[in-house]
Amino acid sequence: MSHRVFIRKPIDEDWKKLLLLHQRSKSFHSPWVSPPLTEEECKKYINRCKNKDYEGLLICHSTNQKIVGVANLSQIFYRAFQNAYLGYYVDVEFAEQGLMREGIRLALDYTFSTLNLHRVEANIQPKNTASINLVKRLGFTQEGFSRRYLKINGEWRDHERWALTVEDWVFK
Template sequence: MRSRVSIRKPTEDDWQALLVLHQASQEFHFPWAFPALTEEGCKAYIRRCQNDDFEGLLICHRESDRIVGVANLSQIFYKAFQNAYLGYYGSAEFAGQGLMTEGLRLVIDYAFFNLGLHRLEANVQPENQRSIALIQRLGFTEEGFSRRYLYINGAWRDHERWALTVEDWV
């Protein structure tokens, strides 16, 4: 079955669509994610996607080409590690339709087979059950618990550490 979504790198022209998605989904993302809510913030994100150790990918609906979500591969390491951290968030408008699951499958394929990575790690706050269910559907395995791991929304937040290797994906 052909995926209902595709992935692509953002271009300079995407800042407005990202801003609309971020502003319209602000309540949906709270308190887990805080994407840029200004023009400059969205443009800075797109510039960051040009860094060698960061891949930002837009998950787009095939029929309308609208952005349904964003996936980021950050702190990309090669040589003996071949690892990246996977972060993601979706549009409130498209929530519950399985589009992020389809999109993240494409992102994982891209990470393993285009970038040549061996391992992806996703860190999720334990209370974010929708996100945990998503990475479980994708085959990630829980590896541990990181106390006060990331500073989010004014406090250091605990995270569950989940990972997926290429051997588990193929």
């Protein structure tokens, strides 16, 4: 269990903090993700987090409560599939400190214990070595390659498909 970070759901008032994080980290995130860069987009994101098929989780620093990063579980399916897609990104200020690994670990605990999902997938661009190393350290297995999978910053990009099931997850 992490003592350096905790996770929480975003609240309406978080839009300003998220906007600053996104703007400050814009070049760091490119070309991997394109988070909301306007007030309207940040507010839409927070509203989307209220949907039943989407869980947005803020990874926050335990000491000062600053938002370290974001973990999103999208397209949450139940019944026979019990799956979600995991996306995440870090604030450039907190990059390479191991905080995201701790935060994603908490998000995975939440995914498997609270949401009772069986499987989570992370689709990552092949050259995003930091993200690939993160999922490897967390026990994900590479399952495939998807050509021109997601449109990011106006360009269709290839992705590797990584997955983790509850049977392979170690709750810590």
